[in-house]
Amino acid sequence: MTNTRDQILETTCDLLENQGFHATGLNEIVRESGAPKGSIYYYFPEGKEEIISESVAYAGQRVAERIQAHLAGTEDPAQAVQSFVETIAHHVEASGFRAGGPLTIVASESATTSERINQSCQEAYTQLRNAFAEKLTRAGIESENAASLAWMITSAIEGGIILSRTYHTGDPLRQVAASLFCLIKNCESARSAGTK
């Protein structure tokens, strides 16, 4: 039975990623997920706001795990982040510019309109930022500096996804990837310079 719930959440994530929550209706979620209509009310008795909020949490968890797994594969944090952002560029291209940034639209839409969804978006972005910050601190970057860089990394990726979808090319994200590499490298050398 857990599968039906996850199936509903995954479908909702895809719809949110593509078109945001204003444009996403319960009927569309039912139709696209293939779940029996009754199961929506069984798993999410509080309706649309609950489904969206849980989907955002689900997306945050899934993306944070993807970030951790990818970053773990490369020792150098600047190279690891650059290569991760390049995979997003590829993902956005492969989706025909329909996907990328499961939180982007819903976060903007709900910022001041739904406290519950806004709270989920905050928690999801915090998971993403923490995944980046942990990699940076594990590589020896001082924790305040790492936290600050993690805000920038998350912001630049979110904006890079918007530009890549808008221009129908992964190149804006590749520019972001190269700039983040430079930024993290310079931060590292500033740190080394400071401690030597």
Next chain:
Amino acid sequence: MTNTRDQILETTCDLLENQGFHATGLNEIVRESGAPKGSIYYYFPEGKEEIISESVAYAGQRVAERIQAHLAGTEDPAQAVQSFVETIAHHVEASGFRAGGPLTIVASESATTSERINQSCQEAYTQLRNAFAEKLTRAGIESENAASLAWMITSAIEGGIILSRTYHTGDPLRQVAASLFCLIKNCESARSAGTK
């Protein structure tokens, strides 16, 4: 009569900035702008897609001018960009996190759903990028490097606006401002190092 048209466009920009285009209906535009209903069809005979598309163009022009005016006030490009991004942080806070990024939501929503609106979003983002790139080249940064930085600046600002609205604080944008300062400074020194 030009005033009524501009009034409709400004109202639409505010609605797009706050909630995107799926959630924005013609009736709401009429109500919020105070324009006579007939004037909407007079100025925009092709309907909602035309109004949104023209509003995006209007927003792009207005924001590009604001960028140019602000950046012209400070000679150093790194300081100029940092200070500009700090004014956005203030603007987002002053709006109660309802405003900031007139293109953000509509660009994502329309990326693959409306060719006409997508085209306007591309043109608007290009105006923004050019405003940054021109400041950087005027300050002596090599044009390819300036263009590349302009993608990063635009991406980081767009994402920083999303995070600031989501977390209900201008601090993410202030982190972005500080990181962009560092990035532009390092780019400049890399260039000087290369030419010396």
